[in-house]
Amino acid sequence: xxxxxxxxCWIDVPWLPKYLPSDKVDLKILSMKGAAPSEGDLVRLAAxxxxxxxxxxxxxxxxxxxxxxxxxxxxxxGRMVGNIDLAAAREAGVPVAxxxxxxxxxxxxxxxxxxxxxxxxxxxxxHAVAGGGYEVLGLTxxxxxxxxxIAECWVPLPIDAVYHKTVGIIGMGxxxxxxxxxxxxxxxxxxxxxxxxMPAEEERRLxxxxxxxxxxxxxxxxxxxxxxxxxxxxxMLGAKEFALMKPTAYLxxxxxxxxxxxxxxxxxxxxKVIAGAGLDVFELEPVPKDSPLxxxxxxxxxxxxxxxxxxxxxxxxxxxxxxxxxxxxxSGGPLIHGEIxxx
Numbered sequence: 001x002x003x004x005x006x007x008x009c010w011i012d013v014p015w016l017p018k019y020l021p022s023d024k025v026d027l028k029i030l031s032m033k034g035a036a037p038s039e040g041d042l043v044r045l046a047a048x049x050x051x052x053x054x055x056x057x058x059x060x061x062x063x064x065x066x067x068x069x070x071x072x073x074x075x076x077x078g079r080m081v082g083n084i085d086l087a088a089a090r091e092a093g094v095p096v097a098x099x100x101x102x103x104x105x106x107x108x109x110x111x112x113x114x115x116x117x118x119x120x121x122x123x124x125x126x127h128a129v130a131g132g133g134y135e136v137l138g139l140t141x142x143x144x145x146x147x148x149x150i151a152e153c154w155v156p157l158p159i160d161a162v163y164h165k166t167v168g169i170i171g172m173g174x175x176x177x178x179x180x181x182x183x184x185x186x187x188x189x190x191x192x193x194x195x196x197x198m199p200a201e202e203e204r205r206l207x208x209x210x211x212x213x214x215x216x217x218x219x220x221x222x223x224x225x226x227x228x229x230x231x232x233x234x235x236m237l238g239a240k241e242f243a244l245m246k247p248t249a250y251l252x253x254x255x256x257x258x259x260x261x262x263x264x265x266x267x268x269x270x271x272k273v274i275a276g277a278g279l280d281v282f283e284l285e286p287v288p289k290d291s292p293l294x295x296x297x298x299x300x301x302x303x304x305x306x307x308x309x310x311x312x313x314x315x316x317x318x319x320x321x322x323x324x325x326x327x328x329x330x331s332g333g334p335l336i337h338g339e340i341x342x343x
Contacts, residue, residue, distance in 0.1 A: 004330050005070070007049040009042075009058040010077055015316050019323035032057045043067040051326045056080060056173060062088035073329045075322050077101055078174035082196075086342040097325055099338025101174065102314035103307055108178035110306035111224050111254045114278025115167070115183070117300055118222075118250045121157045124297070128155040162186045168220030170213065170236075171227035171255065172198060179224055180206050191216045217244040222252060229256035237261065242268035250276050254306040257282040266292040269299060280306045 005026040008016070012031045020027050028045055030037060032055060037045075039061055046052060046068040053075045054060055060074060065088045074089055074096045081096060089096050117123065134140075134154055153159070167183050169176050169192040180190055190208040192198075193216050203210065217223060223245065227233045237251075238261035245251075251274060253260055262283045268274050276298035284291075285304055293299055308314055321337040328336050 004050040004326075005048050006051045006053060006326065007046055009052065009054040011055075011315075013315055013319060015319050019319050024327075030058070039063055046071070050330060051075065053077065053322050053326070054084070056083055058083060060084045060089075065089055065092050065094060068094075073097060073326055075325055077318060077322060078104060079177065080174050081341055090342045095329070095335070095340045096342045097329075097335050097338050098341055099321060099325075100178065102317040104174045104178045106308050106314045107175045107254050107306040108182055110280060110302070111175075111179045111226075111252050111278075112182050114252045114254070114280075114300060115162060115222050115224070115250070118252075118276050118278055119160045119162050119165075121159045123300060124157055125155065125159070128157065162188060162222075164188065165221040166191060166219050168192070168211070168216040168223045169208070170216065170223065170225050172208070173226060175254075176224075176226035177206065179226060180208055183224075191220060213241075214244060217241055218246075220249060221246065222250050224252040225255045225259060227255055227259060229258045233259045235259065235261040237265075239264040239267065242273050245274050247272060248275050250274065250278065252278045254280045257285065262293070266296065269296050272298075276300075278302075280304055 003024060003026060005028065006020060007028045007030065008020075009030045010032060012029045016027065016029070028049070030045060036057055036059075039059065042058065042060070042064045046064050048070060049068050050070050051073045052060060052068065052071065055077045060083060062085045065071065065085060071092065071094050074084060074094055076084060076096060076098045078101050079098045081098060084096055086096060137154065139154055163186055166189045169180055169190065172180070172192045172194045176192070180192065184190060184207050190206070191211040192208045193211060193213045197210050198208075211219065225237070227236070236259050242264060251265070265277065269277060270292070278300045279293070280302045281304055282291075282293075287293060287301065293301060324336045325338070328334060
């Protein structure tokens with residue numbers, strides 16, 4: 001195998017030279033910052049590419065594939081392939097490889113953490129224990145061996161379980177799918193809303209039911225957001241949408257802050273229109289010191305840490321697997337990670 005040309009359509013991370021060294025790879029980086037590139041730009045950049053590594057933000061169309069006369073592999077970073085013309089790739093004899101990304105798994109796990117922590121009142125329970133407020137309840141510490149009857153929580157909190165609840169997922173891309181797979185393990189009903197409904201066989205495989213956004217908001221005990229922030233999704237959830245939700249429902253956002261009307265959310269939380277929220281993203285980051293979110297006791301806030309980027313190992317692992325796949329394919333070997341979806 002001689003030198004290869006890789007068109008890298010994702011984020012420019014510091015680990016690229018380690019896994020795609022300059023003595024083996026001519027690397028073209030098309031970062032996802034700013035506006036999405038035009039089809040013409042991709043056609044021009046792909047003309048001499050042996051491999052295209054791509055995330056969901058870039059459209060690998062028939063024209064792009066036909067222009068890449070040396071193309072041997074399209075490596076999709078993630079599992080959803082709606083941005084790739086699979087028929088054109090098959091016609092050109094170019095395999096399209098996918099694998100679940102560590103980055104997506106981390107964000108999905110964060111959403112699951114919010115779901116569990118909110119339902120089990122984790123932070124309120126911690127502060128109740130640490131604060132020693134049992135005296136106001138007329139209690140004194142007693143050896144557990146001397147307690148009679150069934151062991152009980154000594155702090156009156158409305159703790160609940162996730163089991164048998166309804167979880168609504170708005171946006172069913174790579175991360176939404178990863179969240180659905182993990183949430184399903186808790187024995188919940190899964191609803192989802194997406195602009196384009198998924199094929200029936202995919203719904204059956206994931207155990208999910210399609211619903212309009214209004215139906216989803218009304219029925220769900222947890223609503224988890226997994227959509228990008230665009231003109232269409234800007235403040236897609238506001239006062240009208242929160243009013244549709246159950247007063248016992250929780251909102252989870254590990255996507256982008258701008259898709260929620262934060263002022264309306266604060267009012268909904270303050271007035272108990274909904275029970276609580278777990279937020280990793282915000283309209284302004286860092287969260288200003290005077291944000292009304294900081295005055296609420298029914299929210300869990302984290303500092304946009306769901307993806308653990310840029311210091312975490314998840315993206316490094318994703319880059320490593322993509323490089324191992326492309327070097328193996330270019331050497332005439334098998335795919336090492338994931339699967340071929342158009343073979």
